[in-house]
Amino acid sequence: MLDIKWLRENLDEAGASLKRRGDGTPVELEGLLDRDEQRRQCLKESETLKNQKKKLSATVGRLKKDGQDAADEMEQVRQINLRIKDLDAEVETCEREIEAKLLRIPNLPDRSIPDGVDEGQNREIRSCGQPPDFSFEPKSHVDLGESLDILDFKRAAKISGARFAVYKGLGARLLRALINFMIDVHTKENGYEEIYPPFLVNEDSLTGTGQLPKFAEELFQMRDDPLYLIPTAEVPVTNYHRDEILPEEALPVRYVAYTPCFRREAGSYGKDTRGLIRQHQFDKVELVQFVPPGRSWEALELLVANAESILQKLNLPYRVVVLCAGDLGFSAAKTYDLEVWLPSQGTYREISSCSNFTDYQARRSHIRYKKKEDGKTGFVHTLNGSGLAAGRLFVAILENYQQADGSVLVPEALRHYLDGEKWIRAR
RNA sequence: GGAGAGGUGGCCGAGAGGUCGAAGGCGAUUGACUCGAAAUCAAUUGUCCCCUUCCGGGGACCGGGGGUUCGAAUCCCUCCCUCUCCGCCA
Numbered sequence: 401m402l403d404i405k406w407l408r409e410n411l412d413e414a415g416a417s418l419k420r421r422g423d424g425t426p427v428e429l430e431g432l433l434d435r436d437e438q439r440r441q442c443l444k445e446s447e448t449l450k451n452q453k454k455k456l457s458a459t460v461g462r463l464k465k466d467g468q469d470a471a472d473e474m475e476q477v478r479q480i481n482l483r484i485k486d487l488d489a490e491v492e493t494c495e496r497e498i499e500a501k502l503l504r505i506p507n508l509p510d511r512s513i514p515d516g517v518d519e520g521q522n523r524e525i526r527s528c529g530q531p532p533d534f535s536f537e538p539k540s541h542v543d544l545g546e547s548l549d550i551l552d553f554k555r556a557a558k559i560s561g562a563r564f565a566v567y568k569g570l571g572a573r574l575l576r577a578l579i580n581f582m583i584d585v586h587t588k589e590n591g592y593e594e595i596y597p598p599f600l601v602n603e604d605s606l607t608g609t610g611q612l613p614k615f616a617e618e619l620f621q622m623r624d625d626p627l628y629l630i631p632t633a634e635v636p637v638t639n640y641h642r643d644e645i646l647p648e649e650a651l652p653v654r655y656v657a658y659t660p661c662f663r664r665e666a667g668s669y670g671k672d673t674r675g676l677i678r679q680h681q682f683d684k685v686e687l688v689q690f691v692p693p694g695r696s697w698e699a700l701e702l703l704v705a706n707a708e709s710i711l712q713k714l715n716l717p718y719r720v721v722v723l724c725a726g727d728l729g730f731s732a733a734k735t736y737d738l739e740v741w742l743p744s745q746g747t748y749r750e751i752s753s754c755s756n757f758t759d760y761q762a763r764r765s766h767i768r769y770k771k772k773e774d775g776k777t778g779f780v781h782t783l784n785g786s787g788l789a790a791g792r793l794f795v796a797i798l799e800n801y802q803q804a805d806g807s808v809l810v811p812e813a814l815r816h817y818l819d820g821e822k823w824i825r826a827r
Numbered sequence: 828g829g830a831g832a833g834g835u836g837g838c839c840g841a842g843a844g845g846u847c848g849a850a851g852g853c854g855a856u857u858g859a860c861u862c863g864a865a866a867u868c869a870a871u872u873g874u875c876c877c878c879u880u881c882c883g884g885g886g887a888c889c890g891g892g893g894g895u896u897c898g899a900a901u902c903c904c905u906c907c908c909u910c911u912c913c914g915c916c917a
Contacts, residue, residue: 440876440877440878443876443877443886444877444878444885446877446886447876447877447878447885447886447887448885448886450885450886450887451885451886453897453898454846454886454898456897456898457845457846457897457898458845458846458898459897460845460897460898461845461846461897461898462845462846464845464897465845470897471897473897474896474897474898475897476897477897477898478897480897481897645873645874768874775856775872777874
């Protein structure tokens with residue numbers, strides 16, 4: 401959420417910045433400062449009265465102790481209380497309104513990101529590796545997976561419905577291998593601490609990271625409890641430090657977490673209906689960082705490099721793009737997507753999204769740090785990125801490592817996790 | 828799910844309607860002593876909000892919310908959480 405104090409002085413800048421997102425947000429800024437002004441007026445008067453009340457009550461105490469009459473003072477306080485009640489009600493109304501508005505205003509896009517309305521204007525930063533040159537028509541992971549009997553979409557549909565998959569045999573093992581491989585790289589080489597969080601979270605957590613209140617339709621909600629299935633590990637892991645003040649010496653804090661992720665995918669009915677690309681449930685290894693405000697931009701570059709290291713170790717061709725203002729997620733100030741080459745689609749597809757949220761999530765979820773220098777508190781900057789989406793990585797491996805006979809070569813780096821298995825072949 | 832106990836500052840722990848943001852201890856910081864350290868002594872040691880250019884002033888917060896009262900950490904209601912025992916269970 402944006403800082404109301406900052407907005408008082410920079411409303412025009414905020415409006416111009418938000419306009420770049422192209423979703424008509426500036427309108428929501430209207431009335432905000434009026435309510436803020438009204439809130440402060442009422443608060444001021446209320447606090448003055450409370451000060452009087454305090455003094456009068458103390459007088460009553462003294463008088464009663466001395467056995468004197470205090471009826472007059474008591475009556476005065478009664479009158480003051482009536483006024484305070486009205487004022488506080490008004491303050492609360494204003495606060496609620498301001499809060500409700502602020503929670504629906506997205507983060508300000510960073511100045512460095514390109515203009516644009518959708519993914520078409522995202523800008524490639526660099527690419528790495530060459531798309532494989534097949535001497536045959538490459539198959540899709542769906543065809544490969546089904547003929548190798550390691551993926552079963554049909555039975556998944558029976559069990560659960562559309563957009564679910566069953567990984568089977570060596571497929572299940574490969575998925576597990578990918579997850580373990582990624583966690584190992586991030587903990588042993590990239591300096592992250594492993595977290596295994598709950599997969600059900602409450603409303604406060606989802607509000608903290610920005611999924612609520614605006615994007616409830618994307619979430620699976622429990623019927624009988626105020627809990628939601630996590631759409632990403634970002635939610636439980638970022639909220640791990642909600643309502644906390646971290647000592648500056650503890651920063652940066654870096655966590656890696658494997659979790660399944662659950663998304664309703666409302667509004668994407670026609671998209672990626674076949675295969676693993678878009679599922680209601682998928683696995684992801686997520687990287688989350690908490691850093692001092694001055695360090696978040698370098699941290700973002702490092703985060704992207706950490707995510708890239710997985711693709712490099714697996715020799716998968718990919719590129720890095722920076723999202724344009726119109727394609728940016730709600731809470732993010734800047735986002736790099738990693739896109740991996742998918743031979744069956746002849747294109748690069750998103751496999752990771754790495755973002756700097758600056759102080760936006762920290763302000764929503766009250767994650768602060770105490771400065772070493774002067775003991776003052778400030779909001780941390782939060783970042784997170786997929787490192788990587790396991791389901792899509794599974795797709796990339798099947799498709800990029802497929803052979804003319806329909807078998808799949810296991811990348812060198814993974815064999816250790818599969819008891820040295822070099823091939824996935826039809827049985 | 829049933830029965831009971833409890834949630835107070837970084838931690839431990841008192842406080843049981845009146846000047847309590849809260850005793851005491853521990854921890855931490857600073858100063859004194861010391862060549863230095865330890866020990867000792869002294870001071871400081873929460874967060875948020877409002878007003879103020881600075882200095883400073885004020886309000887709120889004792890799990891959350893509501894109530895009683897001139898006055899609530901203390902009384903009442905309600906919700907949440909933790910712990911113990913029983914039941915059930917991976």
